[in-house]
Amino acid sequence: xxxxxDYRKLLLIGTLIGVLGAAALIIGMLIEFTVFNPVDxxxxxxxxxxxxxFLICLITFLGAITPAGLxxxxxxxxxxxxxxxxxxxxxxxxxxxxxxxxLLDIGNGILDNATAGFGFxxxxxxxxxxxxxxxxxAWIYLWKNRMRTTGGLNLGGSAEIGVVKLLRIIxxxxxxxxxxxxILGFIIAPYTTxxxxxxxLIYEDGSHLDLKALAFxxxxxxxxxxxxxxxxxxxxIFKMSKSELPVLVFLMAxxxxxGYSTKSVTLNAWTSPVFELLxxxxxxxxxxxxxITAFGWILLLSVLALxxxxxxxxxxxxxxxxxxxxxRAGRAPRTGGGRLEARRKKGKFPKxxxxxxxxxxxxxxxxxxxxxxxxxxxxxxxxxPTVSSAPPSPPAFMPSSSAAxxxxxxxxxxxxxxxxxxFIDEYQRWYCDxxxxxx
Numbered sequence: 001x002x003x004x005x006d007y008r009k010l011l012l013i014g015t016l017i018g019v020l021g022a023a024a025l026i027i028g029m030l031i032e033f034t035v036f037n038p039v040d041x042x043x044x045x046x047x048x049x050x051x052x053x054f055l056i057c058l059i060t061f062l063g064a065i066t067p068a069g070l071x072x073x074x075x076x077x078x079x080x081x082x083x084x085x086x087x088x089x090x091x092x093x094x095x096x097x098x099x100x101x102x103l104l105d106i107g108n109g110i111l112d113n114a115t116a117g118f119g120f121x122x123x124x125x126x127x128x129x130x131x132x133x134x135x136x137x138a139w140i141y142l143w144k145n146r147m148r149t150t151g152g153l154n155l156g157g158s159a160e161i162g163v164v165k166l167l168r169i170i171x172x173x174x175x176x177x178x179x180x181x182x183i184l185g186f187i188i189a190p191y192t193t194x195x196x197x198x199x200x201l202i203y204e205d206g207s208h209l210d211l212k213a214l215a216f217x218x219x220x221x222x223x224x225x226x227x228x229x230x231x232x233x234x235x236x237i238f239k240m241s242k243s244e245l246p247v248l249v250f251l252m253a254x255x256x257x258x259g260y261s262t263k264s265v266t267l268n269a270w271t272s273p274v275f276e277l278l279x280x281x282x283x284x285x286x287x288x289x290x291x292i293t294a295f296g297w298i299l300l301l302s303v304l305a306l307x308x309x310x311x312x313x314x315x316x317x318x319x320x321x322x323x324x325x326x327x328r329a330g331r332a333p334r335t336g337g338g339r340l341e342a343r344r345k346k347g348k349f350p351k352x353x354x355x356x357x358x359x360x361x362x363x364x365x366x367x368x369x370x371x372x373x374x375x376x377x378x379x380x381x382x383x384x385p386t387v388s389s390a391p392p393s394p395p396a397f398m399p400s401s402s403a404a405x406x407x408x409x410x411x412x413x414x415x416x417x418x419x420x421x422x423f424i425d426e427y428q429r430w431y432c433d434x435x436x437x438x439x
Contacts, residue, residue, distance in 0.1 A: 007140060011064050011075055014136030018057035018078055021129025024122045025050045032119025033106075046099055053081045053130065075144075079137040086134055089258045098258055100127060104211040111208040124211060131215065135222040142246040161323055165234055167316040168244050171309050172231035175247060178305035179224040185299020186213055191284045192291045200262060200280075200299075216260030216273055223250045244320065248313040255310050277303045414439060 026047055029035065035043045056077045063072025086100045107124055110116050189199045201213050226246045232238040253259070260273040262280040281300045284290045412421045412430065419434035429438045 008064055010136060010140055012061060014133050015057040015061040015078055017129050018133035019054060019061060021126045021133055022050045022054035025126030028119040028122030028126060032117055032123060046103060049085050049099055053085060056081050075137045075140045079141050082130060082134040085130060087257045101212060103127060104215055107211045131218050139246055142249055143241040164316060164320045167312060168230055168234045171312045171316060172227040174305055174309045175227035176224055178302040179220050181298045181302030182220055183217060185295050186217060188295040190293055190296030190299045192293060193289050212260050226250060244313050244316045248317055251310040251313060274303060274307060
């Protein structure tokens, strides 16, 4: 995700899925559930939430797809509406569940009675689509750099600091392994009793899949995919955000927000999936009739590993925003004088795009372009050196006016995308708005 166009495509896909999911949910509830005879105020509340999601996603989608008229590139209204549907706890709906989990509880009851019809499948296909839409819009929100004047996704982050980069790689690998272990623990029975095996993915009576467990696994898959993005981008395989923030926020949802709870457990007004899974493991060990299986151990150890990665992600996030690196005494300085100079001046690398320029984004801060490309003026021996306010010469691999006289513009351009560069006084570096990076 290296350009505003890629970001807009992701916004279009996320909002379109949100529109389809909300529409399917509303139609399915009107067909399957008894809403008006008698009036079910809870069902009407869910429909109102879904209608709000539908309108917000539809308006955002139309504003993002039209080349003229209303232009929308803000994912926040749709994202916050989906957050309410998935995570907002309220005793008006139930003693524990969020609006989405309230619907999932009802769905399990319908499957128990073997009365599922066409409307039932519409409702829960809609729920699945809304969860996918939430993941897509959350990626946009967490990757997007709102300090940029051109929009797009943030390719910043202190990946130059080796410790931060190493922490991101280690955390990503741990999350992928832990998430895979949780999925295995749900699919394969984590414990046995009296010769019978019970898996968390199967409902209590063994007659059907547990819809709440399926929804939780969708979230776990989203966390794994996000960790894969973080891992590959820090290894240089993907050119996209290296930030650990999306993984940290999704882990926080599993650690602190209400969501999945295991079966046969008394529900609380507020709980979280990690707490419920740990309490589930506690019940296995305390009940002499239960015997934990190898996959039960995998499940519980994976949950503990997920807790560890949450704190590692916190550490990585704050290191990436506050830590810096300088060469120790006696060691040869690293190559790249511009970056080292920026470190000495500001205490850390420039992170993310700079503030918006005044005037033309490619104009140097002062002086004639020829003087700017010529670098600082020379000084004579025995005199006080003069300090030039002009920016230094662009790197040798950049095209310039002397190297490409046929160009319509004699401003320094990016060697990767060809767009005009602008000089940043704060870091004494040239910056490309198209690539979102310093060159």
